[in-house]
Each structure stands twice: as C-alpha cells, then as structure tokens.
Amino acid sequence: xxKPTFQLPARGASPDLELAKKxxxxxxxxxxxxxKGEEGLELPASALLDDAALRTVLETLTAVGATGKADEITRxxxxxxxxxxxxxxxxxxxxxxxxxxxxxxxxxxxxxxxTGVGTAVTTVGDFGLGPAVEGVALGxxxxxxxxxxxxxxxxxxxxxxxxxxxxxxxKDEFVTxxxxxxxxLLARDLVNTPASHLYPEAYAGILAAAGRDAGLDVEVLDxxxxxxxxxxxxxxxxxxxxxxPRLVRLSWSPRKAKTSVALVGKGITFDTGGISLKPAAxxxxxxSDMGGSAAVAATIIAAARLNLPVKVTATLPLAENxxxxxxxxxxxxxxxxxxxxxxxxxxxxxxxLVLADALARASEDDPDYLVETATLxxxxxxxxxxxxxxxxxxDEFRDRVAGTGRSVGEPAWAMPLLEEQAEELKxxxxxxxxxxxxxxxxxxxxxxxxxxxxxxxxEWAHVDIAGPSFNTGGVSGYTVKRATGVPxxxxxxxxxxxxxxx
Ligand code: BES
Ligand code: MN
Ligand code: ZN
Numbered sequence: 001x002x003k004p005t006f007q008l009p010a011r012g013a014s015p016d017l018e019l020a021k022k023x024x025x026x027x028x029x030x031x032x033x034x035x036k037g038e039e040g041l042e043l044p045a046s047a048l049l050d051d052a053a054l055r056t057v058l059e060t061l062t063a064v065g066a067t068g069k070a071d072e073i074t075r076x077x078x079x080x081x082x083x084x085x086x087x088x089x090x091x092x093x094x095x096x097x098x099x100x101x102x103x104x105x106x107x108x109x110x111x112x113x114x115t116g117v118g119t120a121v122t123t124v125g126d127f128g129l130g131p132a133v134e135g136v137a138l139g140x141x142x143x144x145x146x147x148x149x150x151x152x153x154x155x156x157x158x159x160x161x162x163x164x165x166x167x168x169x170x171k172d173e174f175v176t177x178x179x180x181x182x183x184x185l186l187a188r189d190l191v192n193t194p195a196s197h198l199y200p201e202a203y204a205g206i207l208a209a210a211g212r213d214a215g216l217d218v219e220v221l222d223x224x225x226x227x228x229x230x231x232x233x234x235x236x237x238x239x240x241x242x243x244x245p246r247l248v249r250l251s252w253s254p255r256k257a258k259t260s261v262a263l264v265g266k267g268i269t270f271d272t273g274g275i276s277l278k279p280a281a282x283x284x285x286x287x288s289d290m291g292g293s294a295a296v297a298a299t300i301i302a303a304a305r306l307n308l309p310v311k312v313t314a315t316l317p318l319a320e321n322x323x324x325x326x327x328x329x330x331x332x333x334x335x336x337x338x339x340x341x342x343x344x345x346x347x348x349x350x351x352x353l354v355l356a357d358a359l360a361r362a363s364e365d366d367p368d369y370l371v372e373t374a375t376l377x378x379x380x381x382x383x384x385x386x387x388x389x390x391x392x393x394x395d396e397f398r399d400r401v402a403g404t405g406r407s408v409g410e411p412a413w414a415m416p417l418l419e420e421q422a423e424e425l426k427x428x429x430x431x432x433x434x435x436x437x438x439x440x441x442x443x444x445x446x447x448x449x450x451x452x453x454x455x456x457x458x459e460w461a462h463v464d465i466a467g468p469s470f471n472t473g474g475v476s477g478y479t480v481k482r483a484t485g486v487p488x489x490x491x492x493x494x495x496x497x498x499x500x501x502x
Contacts, residue, residue: 006209009197011189012143013151015111015158017133017181019174021166023048023083023121030084031110031122031161033103034061035095036068042095046123047164053082061089069093070102071109071477084121088113092127101409103128108139108478114158115140125163129170130177136161137181138478138485143192176306180492183302184485186210190294191470191483195270195287200238200318203269203290204246207297207316211250214304221247231317231361232335233353236344238319240274240327245319247358250297252304257311259498262367262458263300263491264358266351266374267293267318274321274347275329282472288483289351291469292374293318299491306492310499315362317354321347333430337361340452343430345437351376352434352449359453369397369498370460372450373487375469379442383415386467389487390415392447393461401461404497405490412463412490417448425449463487 023030032049035042043049043058056079066074072091078084090110092098107124114120125132140157165174190198190206198206204220211218223244226235231247238245248267268289272278278286293316300314328334332344334353338360342353351374362370373389380390388411391402398414405412418441425448427433432452436445447462454460468486471479 004210004213006206006213008189008193008206010144010146010193012141012185012192013157014137014141014185016160017137017178018160018162019165019171020162023164024162025083027084027121027162028118029086029088029114029120030078030082031088031090031114031120031124033092033106033124033127034066034068034089036091036093037095041066041068043089044126046126048121048123049082053079057087067091071106073110073113090124098127100128100131104131104135104409105477107132107135109476111136111140111158111161112475116154116156117158119160119162120158121162121164123164125165129163129165130173133163133174133177134181134489135478137178138184139480141185141188141480143188143482146197179302179305180489183298183492184488186301187294187298187485187488188483191288191291195320198290199243199269199320200246201243203267203318204248207248207250210297210301214301216300216304217251217253219249229337230335231337231357233337233342233357234317234319236328236332236334237268237321237350237354240322240324241320243320245317248316248318250300250314252300252312254307254309254311256309258309259501260311260367261495261498262362262365262370263296263312263314264355264362264370264372265292265294265296265314265316266290266355266376267316268351268354269318269320271321271348271350272323274350275323275327276346276348277323278348285470285472288470289375290318291465291483295373295469295485295488295491298485298488299495302488302492303495306496308495308499310495312495313362313365313367315358317358319354321350336453338453340432341430343427343433345433345435349435349446352446355450356453359450363453363455363458366455367458370454370458371401371463371491371494372460373463373465375466376464377443377446377466380464381467383443384413384467386473387411388413389468390443390464391461392417392444394459397459398461401463401490401494404494405487408489408493410468410486410490412487415444415447417451418444421445421448
C-alpha cells in the first residue's frame with residue numbers, strides 16, 4: 001500500500017513482516033516452536049535446522065530446562081553452521097492440543113521477547129501461518145506515546161520477522177493475516193491517542209484520509225450539517241464541548257457485492273460523563289471511549305484492502321462528552337435522527353444517544369446486516385469481566401457474531417434483551433429515556449435502548465466492548481497494554497465469511 005497520507009501524532013512500532021521461500025543467508029534469531037511431549041521436550045523438524053543441528057538444539061534446550069509448555073520462551077546460542085546467532089524456542093504445549101489461538105499467543109509472547117533484535121526467521125507458521133503472523137504483529141506492537149526523546153534500538157520491537165512458505169495458499173494466508181493485523185494496529189493507534197490530539201474534528205480528518213487511502217467513499221458531516229439533518233443525539237452529547245461533533249460515513253461498494261453490511265461504532269473521543277460527571281479515578285482511560293468507531297473504521301479499511309465482495313458502510317458518530325454552561329442537562333428531551341425522542345436521565349449514558357442517531361441513519365440504507373460496537377457500559381464488565389464482550393441483537397445473528405469472536409480469540413458471549421425492561425424504558429416526557437433507576441442488567445438495558453433505533457427485518461448485533469477494547473491488566477500472549485484492537489479480527493472474519501456465503 002502507498003504511504004498513508006493521514007497524520008497521527010504517534011504510531012505504535014511493530015516489525016516488518018515478510019514471507020520467503022527459504023531462510024535468508026543470515027539472521028539474528030531463528031524462532032522455532034517446541035512441544036511438551038510425554039517424554040519431554042519435542043523439537044519438530046523444519047526448514048531451519050538439519051538433523052545434526054536439530055539434535056544439538058534439542059539437547060541444549062533440554063539442558064537449560066525448557067519444557068515446551070505454552071508460551072514458554074527459551075533462548076540458546078545457535079550451533080555452529082547454523083546461519084543465526086541464537087535460537088529462540090517458544091512452547092506450543094501438547095502437540096495434540098494445538099489450536100490457532102495457541103499459535104497466535106505463542107507467536108505474540110515470542111515476538112515480545114525479541115525486543116531489540118534485528119531480523120528473526122520463524123517456523124512457528126508451520127503450525128498456522130495466519131495465526132503466527134497475527135500473533136507476531138500484535139504481540140510485538142509498542143505504543144510509546146508522545147515523548148521528547150527517540151527510543152534506543154534495544155527498546156524497540158524486533159525489526160523484521162520472516163515467515164517461510166512457498167505456495168499460493170501460503171501467500172494468500174500471509175497477506176490476509178498481514179492486512180488484518182495492520183488494521184488491528186490502526187485501531188490500537190487511534191485508541192491509544194489521547195483526547196488532546198484526537199478530538200472529533202481531528203479524528204474525522206484522520207478517518208477521512210485513511211478511508212481515501214484505502215479507496216473508500218468518504219462523507220463527513222460537521223455541526224451545521226448535523227443540525228440541518230436532525231442528528232439531535234450527536235449534537236446533544238457534543239454540546240458541552242468547545243470541540244464540535246462530527247458524523248463520518250465511509251463506504252466500500254464493490255461491483256460484485258451480493259450482501260450489504262452496515263457497521264456502526266461509538267466515537268466518544270473523551271467521556272467525562274458530562275453534567276453527570278464521572279469520578280476522577282481512572283477517568284484518563286476514557287480516551288478509549290472511541291474504541292468502537294476505531295475498530296469499525298479499521299475493519300472497513302481491511303475489507304477494501306482485501307477486496308472483499310461485500311458492500312460495507314460505516315457510520316461513525318464522533319463527539320466529546322464534556323460538562324459546561326452549554327452542556328446538555330439531565331431532564332432534557334432530545335429528538336434523534338428519524339424522529340424518536342429521548343429523555344436524558346444521565347448525561348453519562350451518552351454512547352447510546354450518539355449511537356441512536358447513527359443506527360437510525362444506518363438502518364435507512366436497508367442493509368442485510370447491521371453490526372455495531374461500543375465501549376457502552378461499565379455493566380458489561382460486571383457481567384462478563386474485562387475480556388469477554390457482550391453481544392445482543394437478533395437471536396441467530398447475535399449467536400453467530402459471538403461465535404465468530406470466540407473462533408478468532410476475541411471472547412464474546414451472547415446476552416438476552418429483556419422483555420421486563422420495556423417498562424423501565426418508559427419516560428413521562430419522551431418516547432424513551434436513556435437510563436433506568438436500577439442496578440440490574442445495565443448492559444442489557446443499553447442494548448434494549450439501542451434496539452428501538454434499528455428497523456425491523458435487519459439482522460443486527462450490538463457488541464459491548466467496554467472491557468475488552470482497553471487492557472488495564474497484565475500483558476500476555478499477543479495482548480499488550482492499553483488498546484487491544486478488539487473486535488477488529490471478529491469483524492474482518494465476519495465480513496470474509498459473509499462475502500463467501502451467497
Ligand atoms: N463509556 C462509558 C462506559 C465505560 C465504562 C467504558 C468504563 C469503559 C470503561 C459509558 O459512556 C458510561 O459512562 N456508561 C454508564 C452508563 C450509566 C450512566 C447508565 C455506566 O456504565 O456507568
Ligand atoms: Mn459515559
Ligand atoms: Zn462513554
């Protein structure tokens with residue numbers, strides 16, 4: 001792809017990836033998979049080590065205590081005659097139980113251990129080329145932020161990782177994984193960028209440029225256009241900020257498309273809660289409240305780069321939720337795009353207000369499927385923890401999206417919409433209200449609220465990623481700190497499957 005024309009203040013670093021027919025003359029590291037066998041460590045034969053080298057490396061690894069258990073990293077000197085300085089072995093566990101996710105995680109853990117290395121050649125791809133490529137790209141990723149000094153080479157990710165493969169199928173799998181991983185990294189970069197640098201207007205500019213680079217049609221509505229077209233939810237949420245809201249629409253319309261998919265993503269560039277102000281603790285993490293929109297933008301860019309024969313339209317409402325003298329108040333009634341009205345009980349339930357407009361707009365195009373994702377509720381984490389997304393929607397499609405997530409290592413679980421909460425949606429002054437006075441099932445209430453803006457006959461899924469999109473816990477496998485890029489791989493996989501389906 002041509003060099004991007006869009007500007008972010010900082011991009012995360014990640015290695016160059018290459019597919020080669022055979023190993024280059026020399027490398028700094030050979031990265032090889034090992035297994036935990038019944039009789040100890042197993043080192044599978046591969047294109048990198050001949051029989052003699054294989055025996056020596058296995059002996060050395062065993063001598064220093066390598067067991068082959070999943071994600072275990074062991075580094076030993078390369079034997080003479082091997083064209084690398086050292087051998088890094090990464091455990092894949094029991095060879096009978098290896099899955100794509102095992103390979104992805106091991107590749108990620110290995111890539112993290114290669115910080116400061118120049119070139120590594122790996123045969124981990126022998127056990128899943130695509131997963132190995134994704135694991136390396138995602139695991140090695142480092143976002144350093146905006147700093148006054150350049151990092152030293154020994155602090156940077158491995159510069160280049162070479163995978164081995166010589167068939168057309170290998171080439172296809174490699175390219176698909178690389179494009180997918182690059183989209184995950186784009187989503188991570190966007191989410192990791194602070195609100196000082198990423199506010200609605202700036203973000204819209206970045207998405208427009210990135211969209212054009214990928215060959216998408218781009219439309220950006222500014223505050224005047226939003227006013228004219230009646231996007232009352234987006235305007236209400238953006239009203240408190242000196243930095244006005246935007247609505248970005250990106251479309252990928254290949255001629256051979258048989259299926260159409262609308263994607264929608266929450267783009268709150270910072271969520272203070274507004275007049276219903278959030279507590280100070282961890283409020284800085286609310287730079288990630290645009291994670292849904294970042295994942296959706298990254299997904300449609302991947303769809304274009306993969307030339308998927310499916311029509312995709314992304315609708316991205318961008319706003320900053322701030323308290324001020326111009327901010328929307330609790331008790332206010334707003335009119336959404338399409339005409340439904342909402343009473344605002346809590347200005348911190350702002351995501352659903354901007355999404356309401358966006359879902360109504362996306363529904364108008366009458367897509368076959370509508371998939372939306374948002375860092376919508378703290379209740380998602382209460383229900384499912386920090387890593388598992390909650391999926392609501394029409395029964396069959398909801399289950400399908402949750403299953404797709406699990407199949408690519410982005411855990412997701414189907415959740416119901418509750419009949420009994422219909423009563424709690426009622427307002428004395430508007431069609432519906434944006435919050436209920438209950439501690440029960442907050443994630444499901446938000447899902448029910450959103451359902452009112454989706455036209456009948458559209459298969460839809462809402463994916464609440466409040467926890468999974470931003471990692472505030474430990475690092476493991478290919479999951480690094482802060483932005484994760486979830487659910488880009490779920491969505492790209494879903495689009496690839498929908499493209500093949502008809
Ligand atoms: N952006 C938050 C949800 C969130 C919380 C995401 C923590 C990631 C981490 C959302 O806008 C919000 O504030 N939701 C409220 C809704 C409530 C006021 C009905 C919540 O979950 O507390
Ligand atoms: Mn909020
Ligand atoms: Zn929010």
